[in-house]
Amino acid sequence: MLILSPTQPPSPPPPPPDPPGDHELTRLLNEVGSGSRPVGDLIASVYDELRRIAGRQMASERADHTLEPTALVNELFLKLSVAESSFQNRAHFFGAAANAMRQILVDSARRKLADKRGGDRAREALAEDALLTNRPPEEIVVVDELMDMLERTDPRKKQILGLWYFIGLTHQSIADLLGVDVRTIGREVKFLRGFVSGHLGPDA
Amino acid sequence: MKTDRTEHPVAVGPDSASPAHVQPQHLQLLEDSFHRAVDAPPEARQAIIDALASSHPSLARMLAGMLRSDGPDPTPALRLEIEWPPIPAQVGPYRVGERLGEGGFGVVHLAEQSEPVARFVAIKFIRRTTDGERFIQRFETERRALATLNHPCIPRLLDAGTAPDGRPYLVMEHVPGLPITRHCRERALPVEPRLRLMARVCDAVAHAHGKSVLHRDLKRGNVLVAHRRGWDEPKVIDFGISKIVLGESPADPIAGAPPPADHDRSLLAGTPSTTAPEQYLGAPADHRTDIYTIGLLLYELLTDAPPFPFDSTPDAAERRRQSVLNTAPTAPSLAPSPVQWRLEANRREHAPALDEVVLRCLHIDPAQRPPSASELADTLRAFPGEDDSAESIAAAVEHGHALEYGGDYAGAEREFIELVPRAARALGADHPLTLRAESLLAVTMQEQARHQEAETRLREVLERQTASLGPEHAETLDTLGYLAVCIDESGRTAEAAPMHRAAYEGRRRALGPDHPKTLAALNNLGGSCYRLDRRDEAHDCLLMAAEAREMLLGPDHPDALLSRANVGSILVRLGRADEAQPHVRRAADGFTAVLGADHPGAIIGRANLANNLRLLGRFAEAEPIAVECVERSVQVLGPIHDTTRWAFTKLLHVLDDRAAAEPESGAADRAAAWRARAEKLGIQLTQAGTPPVKS
Numbered sequence: 066m067l068i069l070s071p072t073q074p075p076s077p078p079p080p081p082p083d084p085p086g087d088h089e090l091t092r093l094l095n096e097v098g099s100g101s102r103p104v105g106d107l108i109a110s111v112y113d114e115l116r117r118i119a120g121r122q123m124a125s126e127r128a129d130h131t132l133e134p135t136a137l138v139n140e141l142f143l144k145l146s147v148a149e150s151s152f153q154n155r156a157h158f159f160g161a162a163a164n165a166m167r168q169i170l171v172d173s174a175r176r177k178l179a180d181k182r183g184g185d186r187a188r189e190a191l192a193e194d195a196l197l198t199n200r201p202p203e204e205i206v207v208v209d210e211l212m213d214m215l216e217r218t219d220p221r222k223k224q225i226l227g228l229w230y231f232i233g234l235t236h237q238s239i240a241d242l243l244g245v246d247v248r249t250i251g252r253e254v255k256f257l258r259g260f261v262s263g264h265l266g267p268d269a
Numbered sequence: 270m271k272t273d274r275t276e277h278p279v280a281v282g283p284d285s286a287s288p289a290h291v292q293p294q295h296l297q298l299l300e301d302s303f304h305r306a307v308d309a310p311p312e313a314r315q316a317i318i319d320a321l322a323s324s325h326p327s328l329a330r331m332l333a334g335m336l337r338s339d340g341p342d343p344t345p346a347l348r349l350e351i352e353w354p355p356i357p358a359q360v361g362p363y364r365v366g367e368r369l370g371e372g373g374f375g376v377v378h379l380a381e382q383s384e385p386v387a388r389f390v391a392i393k394f395i396r397r398t399t400d401g402e403r404f405i406q407r408f409e410t411e412r413r414a415l416a417t418l419n420h421p422c423i424p425r426l427l428d429a430g431t432a433p434d435g436r437p438y439l440v441m442e443h444v445p446g447l448p449i450t451r452h453c454r455e456r457a458l459p460v461e462p463r464l465r466l467m468a469r470v471c472d473a474v475a476h477a478h479g480k481s482v483l484h485r486d487l488k489r490g491n492v493l494v495a496h497r498r499g500w501d502e503p504k505v506i507d508f509g510i511s512k513i514v515l516g517e518s519p520a521d522p523i524a525g526a527p528p529p530a531d532h533d534r535s536l537l538a539g540t541p542s543t544t545a546p547e548q549y550l551g552a553p554a555d556h557r558t559d560i561y562t563i564g565l566l567l568y569e570l571l572t573d574a575p576p577f578p579f580d581s582t583p584d585a586a587e588r589r590r591q592s593v594l595n596t597a598p599t600a601p602s603l604a605p606s607p608v609q610w611r612l613e614a615n616r617r618e619h620a621p622a623l624d625e626v627v628l629r630c631l632h633i634d635p636a637q638r639p640p641s642a643s644e645l646a647d648t649l650r651a652f653p654g655e656d657d658s659a660e661s662i663a664a665a666v667e668h669g670h671a672l673e674y675g676g677d678y679a680g681a682e683r684e685f686i687e688l689v690p691r692a693a694r695a696l697g698a699d700h701p702l703t704l705r706a707e708s709l710l711a712v713t714m715q716e717q718a719r720h721q722e723a724e725t726r727l728r729e730v731l732e733r734q735t736a737s738l739g740p741e742h743a744e745t746l747d748t749l750g751y752l753a754v755c756i757d758e759s760g761r762t763a764e765a766a767p768m769h770r771a772a773y774e775g776r777r778r779a780l781g782p783d784h785p786k787t788l789a790a791l792n793n794l795g796g797s798c799y800r801l802d803r804r805d806e807a808h809d810c811l812l813m814a815a816e817a818r819e820m821l822l823g824p825d826h827p828d829a830l831l832s833r834a835n836v837g838s839i840l841v842r843l844g845r846a847d848e849a850q851p852h853v854r855r856a857a858d859g860f861t862a863v864l865g866a867d868h869p870g871a872i873i874g875r876a877n878l879a880n881n882l883r884l885l886g887r888f889a890e891a892e893p894i895a896v897e898c899v900e901r902s903v904q905v906l907g908p909i910h911d912t913t914r915w916a917f918t919k920l921l922h923v924l925d926d927r928a929a930a931e932p933e934s935g936a937a938d939r940a941a942a943w944r945a946r947a948e949k950l951g952i953q954l955t956q957a958g959t960p961p962v963k964s
Contacts, residue, residue: 262340265343
């Protein structure tokens with residue numbers, strides 16, 4: 066035990082507290098992991114956090130600078146995976162991530178489609194969408210619809226499609242996450258890819 | 270995974286693609302057709318589309334769209350670069366290398382250790398998965414199972430710990446080998462060596478069953494054959510879904526007991542190609558489930574094909590289930606490509622008996638299978654070998670003895686375990702050579718710290734030798750001496766001492782006072798006196814044995830070196846550590862030079878040296894030697910061995926004394942780390958370590 070003498074210089078000020086977003090996410094993640102909070106809460110927070118990061122990025126970047134979409138999302142997940150240090154939460158973590166990204170990407174895709182039809186939007190929101198992905202919005206919307214259909218008929222396919230399309234996990238990662246052989250995932254993804262493509266038509 | 274989605278903020282526009290092209294109930298049909306078309310050559314695809322069009326025209330249009338090579342090619346909208354933390358490149362002293370394999374729960378990598386012993390090991394990490402908590406429990410079960418087992422055909426647990434990222438790991442002996450089926454096929458082995466390999470697999474499984482461990486996943490990939498020192502040795506690996514049946518002896522049927530809570534999930538985690546009938550029916554796995562899977566392997570080794578085929582098609586599991594439950598496999602000798610017919614037309618007469626054994630293992634009713642793995646091993650060894658002449662058997666006994674003397678106890682055990690039934694068949698069960706082979710078989714087991722097994726066998730052989738050869742026969746006295754050592758090493762020195770004396774006096778009468786065996790008995794008698802703390806008597810015996818052995822055998826003979834080491838030990842006990850030093854060092858160096866650093870005798874010699882240096886306060890010299898001894902002993906003899914436990918004790922003595930004498934050396938922390946490791950490896954450290962005896 067160290068005994069402080071009265072002549073000791075004053076201790077340095079305490080470090081600034083963690084940004085509330087990070088702290089909140091970490092806590093949420095733990096609660097979702099332990100089952101005391103629904104996954105939906107996490108999705109909402111991931112969504113908010115992503116917008117917060119996007120806003121900050123755009124404020125600090127020069128106007129002509131295009132930020133790689135993946136880099137933006139990675140910043141968020143880097144934060145999350147640091148918080149997510151134990152093994153138990155992975156299913157929740159990636160499941161929530163896929164759901165959150167689905168929602169964000171689909172919202173953005175629908176805005177873009179509405180824009181094409183002559184919608185009127187704030188520049189800021191448009192730039193924000195451009196940061197997310199470069200896949201055609203039609204494709205994203207089709208995947209979204211197929212996800213709904215698969216949810217009813219084949220939930221596992223839906224899960225695989227989400228992990229593959231919306232957060233781009235590798236086949237091996239999906240196999241690890243679902244505890245199945247990687248070749249099975251390869252086969253599933255091949256079909257799902259064809260399935261999406263078949264729904265897009267030649268001019269998509 | 271449950272979706273939690275809010276409503277779309279913007280409604281779907283009329284121009285966006287609609288996914289309603291496929292009725293949900295047709296999804297499976299579409300998928301099957303898709304895979305068939307993709308797997309087919311391009312020119313055959315149109316036919317598949319046309320066939321589908323006749324019944325489901327809209328599905329066929331969809332399929333055509335899916336197969337169009339110039340169509341849109343969806344790729345992920347995002348790619349997360351964040352992955353699970355990769356396997357660390359370095360974990361403790363292990364540099365992690367290529368991936369060797371992946372099981373249900375773990376991923377195994379090759380790793381290289383350079384300090385304090387250079388070797389390749391297998392390091393197993395928990396698999397990256399969703400079900401972390403349960404898998405960590407499984408991992409712990411595997412560690413506990415491995416820490417209980419001690420058999421040459423089961424890889425040794427060398428270390429266990431937790432990586433900095435929180436991931437637990439196990440370090441095991443690396444088995445550079447092929448799956449048993451591939452090994453036999455690639456070498457085109459005849460039936461007999463295949464049966465011998467499987468008998469050895471049965472030995473390993475019987476050992477596990479004797480320790481209340483069920484393997485539960487004995488598929489071909491989990492039985493590797495390693496080629497070591499000129500031998501093919503099978504190793505049963507991956508106790509990842511093993512089960513420790515606490516409080517129950519797996520030799521007794523466990524049927525009727527309620528299934529363990531994790532039963533169903535364990536079944537799913539196992540291998541669908543080796544599921545046993547009772548598992549399909551929801552009964553708990555017991556030791557007879559392992560016997561069933563041994564039967565599957567035997568069948569495949571005799572026919573080059575499994576009795577119940579399993580492939581990667583979606584309904585393979587269900588088809589296998591149906592055939593396992595409803596059909597009996599064809600007798601192996603009638604299978605399309607029976608190995609035995611092709612290779613050994615002259616041994617056809619044994620085929621019906623062999624068929625019967627294999628089909629009995631595969632019986633749908635566990636009660637009809639061979640009752641134990643050891644009985645199955647005996648049955649497999651009862652099939653005649655190639656050369657059963659007395660000369661070849663005598664040569665094999667000598668070869669086994671030479672292996673044993675050279676410290677290759679596992680190799681010697683393998684030699685003898687095959688030899689005993691061969692000798693019994695060819696020469697008779699009570700022939701001196703048969704009895705000698707049995708006696709030496711027990712010695713190899715004792716040298717691998719399987720004292721109980723060894724003692725039972727030795728007592729039985731001693732009785733038969735006494736009856737057929739007489740109590741004063743040299744070979745009877747050999748067995749008596751082995752039994753004395755075995756009992757002594759089991760920690761019952763007081764019981765062993767009179768037997769040592771009887772062996773010594775008997776040999777003196779039968780062989781003369783200067784015979785090497787008489788001197789070995791004298792040395793062992795001195796060792797027992799040492800352990801009983803009859804110091805003067807010990808000093809006299811050990812010194813007399815040492816002087817005579819040096820004179821008769823030469824100073825560099827291992828037995829002479831051992832005696833010299835023992836003289837060192839008694840001098841230490843008499844408080845004359847400085848006087849002991851040259852003896853101890855000479856013995857340690859001599860052993861290492863003559864026998865090689867890995868020989869158990871050399872390890873004991875160096876650990877003695879470390880202990881001696883400790884007594885002299887030369888901790889900095891003692892510590893690395895003691896560490897090296899522990900590592901080697903864990904590797905060569907396994908964690909469950911007296912020598913290993915003793916080397917651990919000596920190392921901790923060194924570290925504890927050093928921590929007290931040199932607090933700044935960090936020895937206290939290192940001692941704590943070694944104690945933790947000992948616990949993980951299942952080593953129960955005793956207060957006072959006594960050096961193991963060696964005849």
